[in-house]
Amino acid sequence: MDILLKENDFMSLFIDMLRELPCLWEINNPHYKNQTKRKAALGHLLEIVKTVIPTADITYLKILIGGLRSTYVRERQKVLDSQRSGAADDIYVPRMWYYDRLHFLAGQTEPRSSLSSLPSTLPFPPAEASDAQPEPSRQQHVEEPRLSQGSLSQEVAGLSRLPDVPVPPLHLERESGRRRSTLEEAAIGLFWRATEALGAPHTVEEDFAAIIVSKMQRMEEGQQLMCESLILEALNK
Template identity: 50%
Template sequence: MFTVTDYCAHAHESSHLKLYNSKEKHMEQHATRKASLEKLLQFVKTQVPEADIEFVDKKIGSLRSIYRKELNKVQASMKSGAAAKDVYVPSLWYYNRMRFLEDQIKARESLSTLPSTLPSTPAEASKAQPGPSILEEVEEPSWSQEDLSQDEALECGSQE
């Protein structure tokens, strides 16, 4: 059966590495990309005879996606301030073979609707944004005897 180790070893050829880089200029040329896929397909067919171009293309996308998820876990654990011994260790056994993808995978910048700095006092909040502040203390509602009596009446009525 087709193993990822064999595939990764074969995919490391310079002509195949370009298939993983979607920003590569050469990938804009459909004919060049197709030729590279055809060459890789010949290797894959030795292990998976029914494979086609779509199979190889999906395999490339799948490997990129899985690697990106593992890389994100590693980076997130490093950002969290974890000690060196607590940094996430990828469970993907072929992670190191796919490290050539690291420089091609860049996280998109996130957009935030929050201000870059949040106000620390109600006075700062009211200066920053007019209107009610999330930092202002809210009065708790006071229940009158009449309100409680109505609630008790409802409870009694629902039990009958």
């Protein structure tokens, strides 16, 4: 495509195209277990995603679709639960602006053997599951907020221009023992100076929040939207 799709335009078009490819989400569709049909459909969607994230691949696309689906299912359940409560003033309002566009996914859920990991895709038939890479665990998402796409870290390379700031020795290494990168140290250092000036307590959670904010501010708008979707999915677990 020649048109650079961003933010709402990108997500609206992506969801509309996904709706027109029922072999990817309609569990009773005759082509739902047709591996050839599904791969062709994913390839078509990938062309749209690449207009925003040129380095995206099929694995990243499956994560994006799975994130949309799981977030919709949880938001819909909150709406139904609030409606059953009988209090009109307490009806839950979904936070996703594109919630109504995803109603075609209602009822398209297959049982999962485990709830311990984020879904990397819509329910895929067994024959196709071998093509997908192992799903990232919840803990992995907490330690490395990279949307399961290593190349996305290149999009936030602008962090290298941040000044070097001394950081208390207590925070030089993560609990895993892996030394933080220069970019992470710079972001944490800036955040530490700000919190110290305000007299606020400095915690590991605040360090992590500072890294997320710094990285997302330097992402393309479309990437920010996808990141927000996956973060919301993780928080709703």
